[in-house]
Amino acid sequence: MDTGSASDEGSSPAVETNDPIDEVIQALQRPRRPCRSSYHEYQEILSIDQLGSKCKFLHDLQTSVLPSFKQKLSALSPSLDLSEFPIHPCPNPELTRKIISRIDQILAETRLIVEVIAMRPPLPAPTHDHHLEYFKKYRTIRLYWNLNSLIHHKLYDFFKTCAEWIISWERKESEYVPENSQHPSKAFDRREQLDTIAKDCQDRLDGMIECCKDSDFRILQREWRPSVNQLTNMLKALANMINGTTHRRSWNRFLLAVQGQWTDEAHKICATQLVRSAIPIVKLGRLFYEKLSNPVTNQLPFTLDTKMSTDELLSLNKTIDVFFHRIDDLMNHIHSFFIANQGNGRKLTELSQISLMILTSLDEALSALASHLIPSQTTDPPSDPQNNFKSWFLPLSDSFIVAVNNFREIIHSHSEDPEE
Numbered sequence: 001m002d003t004g005s006a007s008d009e010g011s012s013p014a015v016e017t018n019d020p021i022d023e024v025i026q027a028l029q030r031p032r033r034p035c036r037s038s039y040h041e042y043q044e045i046l047s048i049d050q051l052g053s054k055c056k057f058l059h060d061l062q063t064s065v066l067p068s069f070k071q072k073l074s075a076l077s078p079s080l081d082l083s084e085f086p087i088h089p090c091p092n093p094e095l096t097r098k099i100i101s102r103i104d105q106i107l108a109e110t111r112l113i114v115e116v117i118a119m120r121p122p123l124p125a126p127t128h129d130h131h132l133e134y135f136k137k138y139r140t141i142r143l144y145w146n147l148n149s150l151i152h153h154k155l156y157d158f159f160k161t162c163a164e165w166i167i168s169w170e171r172k173e174s175e176y177v178p179e180n181s182q183h184p185s186k187a188f189d190r191r192e193q194l195d196t197i198a199k200d201c202q203d204r205l206d207g208m209i210e211c212c213k214d215s216d217f218r219i220l221q222r223e224w225r226p227s228v229n230q231l232t233n234m235l236k237a238l239a240n241m242i243n244g245t246t247h248r249r250s251w252n253r254f255l256l257a258v259q260g261q262w263t264d265e266a267h268k269i270c271a272t273q274l275v276r277s278a279i280p281i282v283k284l285g286r287l288f289y290e291k292l293s294n295p296v297t298n299q300l301p302f303t304l305d306t307k308m309s310t311d312e313l314l315s316l317n318k319t320i321d322v323f324f325h326r327i328d329d330l331m332n333h334i335h336s337f338f339i340a341n342q343g344n345g346r347k348l349t350e351l352s353q354i355s356l357m358i359l360t361s362l363d364e365a366l367s368a369l370a371s372h373l374i375p376s377q378t379t380d381p382p383s384d385p386q387n388n389f390k391s392w393f394l395p396l397s398d399s400f401i402v403a404v405n406n407f408r409e410i411i412h413s414h415s416e417d418p419e420e
Contacts, residue, residue: 020093021166027100028163032107032155034148035115042125050122051135057113058134061143062212065110070205072103073158077198080165091166100159107155110147118144126310134212138310139219142211150204158197165190216313217304223317224293227324231286234331238282241275241338270414271338274351277410278334280403281358285327287396288362292320292369302373302389312372319368323361330354345415352411355404362400366393 048055079096118140129136168190211219294300308316333354337347370389 020097021091021169024093024096024100025163025166027097027104028159028166030104032104032151033111034151035111035144036119038115038119040119040121040123042123043121044125044128046122046124046129046132048132048135051132054117054135057116058212061110061113061117062209065106065113066205066209066212069103069106069110070202072099072106073198073201073205075099076103076158076162077194080162080194091169107151111151114143114147124310126314128309130307130309130312133306136216136310136313138216138313139211142219143208146204146208146211150201150208154197154201154204158194158201161190161194161197165194215303216306216308218295220304220313220317220320221293221295224289224320227289228286228293230324231282231289231327234282234327235279235286237331237335238275238279241335242272266414267340270348270410271340273410273414274334274407275338277403277407278330281330281355281400281407282327284396284400284403285324285358288365288393289324291393291396301376301392303376304369305372305374308372316368316372319361320365323358323365326354326358326361330358348411348415352408355407355411359400359404362397366390366397 076096076099079092079099081091117135124132124135124137126137129138207222210222330351333347333351337344337351340347366389373389
């Protein structure tokens with residue numbers, strides 16, 4: 001298949017130059033287009049055999065194209081002479097230019113393959129693709145999204161930072177003057193920045209490779225895993241509220257909580273007790289996602305049905321997400337109540353209602369999971385996956401009920417206060 005050339009990566013004409021360094025900078029700064037989207041009718045009746053060359057393309061993407069992409073990205077940084085303290089950098093511009101050219105060729109090939117797999121007919125209907133294994137829309141559209149994210153963000157940042165590194169040599173900025181005592185630390189920081197971005201690119205490519213071969217359950221687990229980190233941040237926020245500490249980290253609104261200047265002592269007591277009683281709820285929520293997203297699935301007596309359609313996978317994922325957003329909503333209301341100067345009966349009522357909604361959404365999440373379970377292959381002899389699932393999550397579910405009841409008792413005790 002003709003995958004095109006690197007020349008389609010940008011619309012701006014190249015400026016002719018005999019300076020190899022300038023050629024490298026131009027190559028790094030050239031825009032890279034994302035995958036094109038297209039719209040075609042879905043086919044409800046479609047078999048693996050009818051997918052034709054898509055099977056070969058997916059195999060090549062996983063085993064050859066993406067690994068080559070990783071290898072060339074790894075070779076780019078060394079060609080820039082990113083030694084630890086490059087007082088006299090000795091880049092190899094010709095090698096760098098060839099590597100960039102090859103990266104663009106592989107990117108064009110990757111982009112075309114992903115477009116063929118995810119956007120070109122025949123395309124299965126998301127309601128009827130349960131039997132298509134790696135070609136369910138749920139999976140192919142994620143390849144498409146992941147590649148576009150790589151191009152738009154990580155790859156763009158990586159090339160931009162590489163270009164800035166080279167331009168800094170040409171301009172002889174003070175940070176690269178040997179007599180400047182700050183040079184080593186600044187050079188090291190620049191190298192660290194490039195290494196971090198390069199690793200992010202590698203991780204994105206690893207994720208795409210895994211998406212080609214992993215089970216539906218494993219893909220879902222990777223999407224649930226970030227909830228663990230977010231719930232950990234919520235616990236830090238609750239601790240900050242109790243301790244009255246300030247953390248100025250704008251990337252997470254929960255770490256901005258500051259102890260309010262209360263004028264109402266009763267409100268202060270109520271707010272502090274609510275924060276303390278919310279900690280078990282958030283901890284149990286984190287435990288739920290830790291258990292669910294644990295990649296060591298061979299320890300589980302059950303797994304998800306491999307014959308779920310895209311619509312069923314989307315529905316399950318949405319149900320699991322609702323549970324997280326209920327806890328997130330509780331945190332928002334607790335934060336709002338905490339920083340207020342006085343009590344508010346309406347806010348207490350809302351907190352009580354949200355806590356009950358958390359229990360409801362947990363039940364719905366467990367029911368949705370249970371309805372799509374099959375016995376794990378590691379279970380010998382095979383057992384009832386739903387019974388195993390219920391017993392596996394039963395202690396956590398019971399603990400949730402206790403934690404929510406304790407939280408609501410705090411609300412009830414302060415709601416009876418006439419000043420509230």
